[in-house]
Structure formats: structure tokens, C-alpha cells
Amino acid sequence: MNAPTFTKDVAPILQKNCQSCHRPGEAAPFSMLPYEETRPWTGAMKLAVKQKLMPPWFADPQVGHFANDRSLSQKEIDTIVAWVTAGAPKGDPKDLLPEKKAVANSKASIAAH
Numbered sequence: 001m002n003a004p005t006f007t008k009d010v011a012p013i014l015q016k017n018c019q020s021c022h023r024p025g026e027a028a029p030f031s032m033l034p035y036e037e038t039r040p041w042t043g044a045m046k047l048a049v050k051q052k053l054m055p056p057w058f059a060d061p062q063v064g065h066f067a068n069d070r071s072l073s074q075k076e077i078d079t080i081v082a083w084v085t086a087g088a089p090k091g092d093p094k095d096l097l098p099e100k101k102a103v104a105n106s107k108a109s110i111a112a113h
């Protein structure tokens with residue numbers, strides 16, 4: 001099996017679970033947009049998802065009702081861990097989902113608070 005890549009396997013997970021905070025202008029200390037900003041943090045990300053430190057379990061008022069939807073499935077954790085272990089390959093840019101969706105979702109969550 002090929003190692004997971006950022007554009008194909010990891011980015012959709014980050015969009016869904018992480019980027020509401022890990023984006024420019026939000027509370028988290030680093031951005032997961034784009035790949036180049038994410039790359040230096042992959043070691044910390046592997047630890048954080050393995051130990052279930054991230055995403056935070058507490059109900060952040062900024063993301064309100066999304067709080068319960070954010071925890072990672074075991075499969076998503078395995079994907080991130082396998083990706084970092086493989087050296088966090090970027091993959092084919094063509095695989096990347098349009099960012100529009102993630103932006104639209106997080107706009108909604110900001111508007112709600």
C-alpha cells in the first residue's frame with residue numbers, strides 16, 4: 001500500500017477536524033494551510049493525534065456546536081500517523097479538494113459565535 005499523502009488523504013481530515021482553528025487569524029499557534037506551513041509541525045501533529053490531545057475535547061465557544069463532531073476516528077488517526085511516519089509526503093496537487101468548502105464551513109462557525 002502506498003503511503004498516505006497530504007493532498008489526497010490528510011488534507012481532507014485536517015479540513016474537517018483541525019483547520020477551523022489551525023488557520024491564519026485563529027487561536028491555534030500554527031496554520032495547516034497550506035502544506036508548506038503544515039510541514040514543520042508534522043512531528044507534533046503525530047504526537048497530538050496519537051495521544052488525543054488534538055483536536056481539543058473542550059467545547060470551544062468559537063466553534064460551538066461543531067465541538068462534538070471533531071474528534072478523529074481511529075482510521076483518521078492511523079492515516080495521520082502513517083503519513084508522518086512516511087516522511088509527510090505532499091502528494092499530487094491535483095488531489096487536493098477545493099478549499100472553498102472548508103472556508104465556507106468555518107465562516108459559518110465564526111458567524112455563529
Ligand code: HEC
Pocket residue numbers: 014017018019020021022027028029041044045046048049054055056060063070072
Ligand atoms: C478548537 C480549536 C482547535 C482545533 C479544532 C484543533 N486545534 Fe490544535 N491547537 C489549538 C490551540 C489553541 C493550540 C495551542 C494551545 C495548546 O497547545 O493547547 C493548538 C496546538 C496544536 C499543536 C501544537 C502542540 C504543541 O506541541 O505545542 C498541534 C500539533 C496541534 N494543535 C494539532 C492539531 C491537529 C492535528 C488537529 C486536528 C486533528 C487540531 N490541532 C485541531 C486549537 C485547535
